Amino acid sequence: MKEFSNISRAEILEMLSLNGKELQDFYERAGQVKLKSVGNKVYYRGLLEYSNRCAKNCFYCGVRKDNQNIDRYTLEDNEVVEAAKLAHKKQFGSLVLQSGERSDSWFVNKVSHLLREIHKATNNDLHITLSMGEQTEKTFDLWRECGAHRYLVRIETSDKNLYQKIHPNDQLHSYDRRIEALEILRKTGYQVGTGVMIGLPFQSREDVADDLLFIKSLDVDMVGMGPYIEHETTPLFKYQDQLRPKSERFELSMKMVALLRMMMPTINIAATTAMQTLHPEGREFALRVGANVIMPNLTPLKYREGYLLYENKPNVHEETDVSLEKLKQSIEKAGCQLALGEWGDSKHFRDRQY
Numbered sequence: 001m002k003e004f005s006n007i008s009r010a011e012i013l014e015m016l017s018l019n020g021k022e023l024q025d026f027y028e029r030a031g032q033v034k035l036k037s038v039g040n041k042v043y044y045r046g047l048l049e050y051s052n053r054c055a056k057n058c059f060y061c062g063v064r065k066d067n068q069n070i071d072r073y074t075l076e077d078n079e080v081v082e083a084a085k086l087a088h089k090k091q092f093g094s095l096v097l098q099s100g101e102r103s104d105s106w107f108v109n110k111v112s113h114l115l116r117e118i119h120k121a122t123n124n125d126l127h128i129t130l131s132m133g134e135q136t137e138k139t140f141d142l143w144r145e146c147g148a149h150r151y152l153v154r155i156e157t158s159d160k161n162l163y164q165k166i167h168p169n170d171q172l173h174s175y176d177r178r179i180e181a182l183e184i185l186r187k188t189g190y191q192v193g194t195g196v197m198i199g200l201p202f203q204s205r206e207d208v209a210d211d212l213l214f215i216k217s218l219d220v221d222m223v224g225m226g227p228y229i230e231h232e233t234t235p236l237f238k239y240q241d242q243l244r245p246k247s248e249r250f251e252l253s254m255k256m257v258a259l260l261r262m263m264m265p266t267i268n269i270a271a272t273t274a275m276q277t278l279h280p281e282g283r284e285f286a287l288r289v290g291a292n293v294i295m296p297n298l299t300p301l302k303y304r305e306g307y308l309l310y311e312n313k314p315n316v317h318e319e320t321d322v323s324l325e326k327l328k329q330s331i332e333k334a335g336c337q338l339a340l341g342e343w344g345d346s347k348h349f350r351d352r353q354y
């Protein structure tokens with residue numbers, strides 16, 4: 001599958017427009033690349049939506065600062081530690097702490113404290129991913145020292161013009177700062193992840209082709225990408241009539257996952273919740289064409305209504321054990337094997353250590 005490491009923009013565009021039998025063959029091929037390069041294991045990352053307090057106002061996101069319609073929450077320390085213990089008990093190899101973006105010292109110190117507490121309570125057995133937006137190099141360093149291993153900052157779209165259309169025009173929402181954050185993370189020794197939203201208003205097929213080339217050029221270790229899903233209380237909602245139908249956004253996301261697996265065979269790729277939102281079996285389909293990571297939600301139920309980044313988010317009312325049982329069945333249905341008790345670092349990351 002060497003040919004894909006140097007795939008051209010024109011070839012990507014060609015594959016993004018496949019349909020029918022040709023598309024099925026292409027998915028099949030991507031599935032084969034996955035099996036050959038990373039096998040059929042699926043790794044769990046227990047997701048904790050730590051806080052919906054956010055200093056930013058991204059035009060697409062339901063928890064943006066100016067949304068007055070939601071109750072703001074931050075998990076208590078013991079809730080975080082208990083969830084980590086649950087992940088540990090259930091043999092998840094790792095945990096993701098995600099939240100709105102804040103850089104005040106209370107928050108920075110709190111996250112440091114929580115990282116240490118989690119490791120203490122789980123015998124240092126879990127690998128921890130943070131997804132808490134852009135921070136200073138000092139903060140990234142501090143959190144790394146406190147035991148965070150991986151960090152996810154989605155670029156959202158690699159097109160600067162489009163980035164500016166979906167964010168307020170100020171220093172807090174700067175495309176260049178986002179890129180800089182990714183560069184610093186790489187320097188700081190994290191396993192680095194990025195990703196994009198697919199099917200945004202004003203976003204063309206060429207834009208998403210460029211997103212794939214951009215992700216490849218960053219040489220990241222992991223990727224989480226999925227369809228854009230509108231949210232009624234956000235400024236971007238007014239463009240909903242211009243969006244691709246949800247089925248098309250879903251299909252485009254599948255094609256992106258398949259292509260990325262072919263372009264970067266050894267990275268970790270998440271089957272995202274947004275894919276499941278647009279199709280009940282979205283995550284299983286993503287696993288078949290290239291994804292190998294799933295993030296079961298471990299956020300205590302009472303907070304989940306507060307973390308609706310987009311509409312119709314699944315599993316908002318489900319008990320964790322019920323969702324987990326269903327998830328295990330779907331993974332097996334997709335022909336994959338659930339890997340328990342493993343960190344599941346990406347092969348790409350391990351390879352670049354030597």
Ligand code: SAH
Binds near residue numbers: 152154
């Ligand atoms: N605040 C952090 C992490 C939490 S938001 C950050 O922004 O990096 C996590 C991700 O949710 C964002 O990166 C974005 O890609 C996704 N997201 C937000 N609103 C969305 C929407 N309407 N549809 C699909 N994904 C969305």
Ligand code: SF4
Binds near residue numbers: 054058062064100133
């Ligand atoms: Fe905040 Fe992240 Fe939502 Fe932007 S995408 S408003 S930074 S939570």
